[in-house]
Amino acid sequence: MKFQSTISLLSLALSSVVTAAPGSNVESDCAFPIGFSKHKNAKTVGRLFEIDGKVQYFAGTNAWWLAHLSSNKDVDISVTEMVATGYKVARVWGFGDVTELPPTTNTDPNKVYFQLLANGKGTINYGKDGIQRLDYVVHSAEKHGLKLVLPFFNNWGDYGGVAAYNRAFGGNATTWYTDAVSQKVYRNYIKTIVTRYRKSNAIFAWELGNEPRCKECPAGTITKWASEVSAYIKSLDNSHMVTLGDEGWLTPNSGVGDGSYAYSGVEGVDWVANLKIKTLDYATFHLYPESWSYEYTWGNQWIEEHDALAKKSGKPAILEEYGTPFPSNHTETERPWQVTVEKSxxxxxQIWQFGSNTLSVPGPTLGDVNTIYYDDEEYKLLGKQHAKIMASKKVPTH
Known part of the structure; x- marks a missing residue:
């Protein structure tokens, strides 16, 4: 999701006098215990997943902001509410890049950053306003039985992303995937995160990025990049799953669709080709018809097409993001998609996105027009009931 925060961390950092000092750049152990759970890591079983020893269908969510909360209590409240919903997996930004230090006056979620991109390198913030916040998220998730998907970069400019790399090292959104300096810094960041948390079974999957695109790139650029980066992650940690985090774009060679935008390959992503990458354990796709100029009812077709293509490959597929811009009134547009998923x-x-009104940070500060808030009336159906239905689905025995 291209998320526009109420106050952009980067815009604040670039428009204010910098007074903060970077956190220590000396790597240390996690600030909070991890690796204490005795459950095995999640894994694929055919087109499904085994989580804590049980093969199952499941519902999950997104909470991009979770590791950008300064309060441990706020993290715990959020995690326990997600678990109480019946969610098995939450997708949380594992990145937070800046090109200048944020002002000390910043508040959540804009006071936390994980990496400073400057002077030809990436400097990890190991401080209390840095990676230690992600430490606590992994700790809390492991403690309460929630699994995490952690993306390593953002295609969009929110909380760093490709735009931050470009400002620091040059290039543009197209050249980022092959730029030597950017890719070296990106891989170094991956190594930092993966080696830090690879002992925790709270990690559901490592994700290459949020919605990677490479418009007008040479054919196969994303597929080649994804093959190489996923293999690199597997070399660091072969016991957790790896996924791409893409929107599921199809091409005229996919065998489905009418050749319109979502099927044109114009964004440089070939979902079918990426299904063949052996070091990607499962596929992702997203659904935002209003942003892509489709009718909401088309979403059911999009789900069914990806289900059919994934079935041919034998890999699991997750509808990793979906949402509609109708605050507190998402049921009419989103429930039909959930029914299609339930029957597929x-x-x-993983709905976009989870929200809570019981934190010290106001819900709207973290949310957007797509957010469904815990204990809102619509949440009972779109959150709790849907999670229950998915969990109760019969698992094929063949």
Whole structure:
């Protein structure tokens, strides 16, 4: 999701006098215990997943902001509410890049950053306003039984992303995937995160990025990049799953669709080709018809097409993001998509996004027009009931 925060961390950092000092750049152990759970890591089983020893369908969510909360209590409240919903997996930004230090006056979620991109390198912030916040998220998730998907970069400019790399090292959104300096810094960041948390079974999957695109790139650029980066992650940690985090774009060679935008390959992503990458354990796709100029009812077709293509490959697929811009009134547009998922072979879905009104940070500060808030009336259906239905689906025995 291209998320526009109420106050952009980067815009604040670039428009204010910098007074903050960077956190220590000396790597240390996690600030909070991890690796204490005795459950095995999640893994694929056919087109489904085994989580804590049980093969199952499931519902999950997104909470991009979770590791950008300064309060441990706020993290715990959020995690316990997600678990109480019946969610098995939450997708949380594992990145937070800046090109200048944020002002000390910043508040959540704009006071936390994980990496400073400057002077030809990436400097990790190991301080209390840095990676230690992600430490606590992994700790809390492991403690309460929630699994995490952690993306390593953002295609969009929110909380760093490709735009931050470009400002620091040059290039543009197209050249980022092959730029030597950017890719070296990106891989160094991956190594930092993966080696830090690879002992925790709270990690559901490492994700290459949020919605990677490479418009007008040479054919196969994303597929080649994804093959190489996923293999690199597997070399660091072969016991957790790896996924791409893409929107599921199809091409005229996919065998489905009418050749319109979502099927044109114009964004440089070939979902079918990426299904063949052996070091990607499962596929993702997203759904935002209003942003892509489709009718909401088309979403059911999009789900069914990806289900059919994933079935041919034998890999699980997750509808990793979906949302509609109708605050507190998402049921009419989103519930039909959930019903389609419930009737399909899609392993799981993760709604965009979870929100809570019981934190010290106001819910709207973290949310957007797509957010469904815990204990709101619509949440009972789109959150709790849907999670229950997915969890109760019969698992094929063949």
């Amino acid at each position: 072979g899609i392993a799981a879905d």
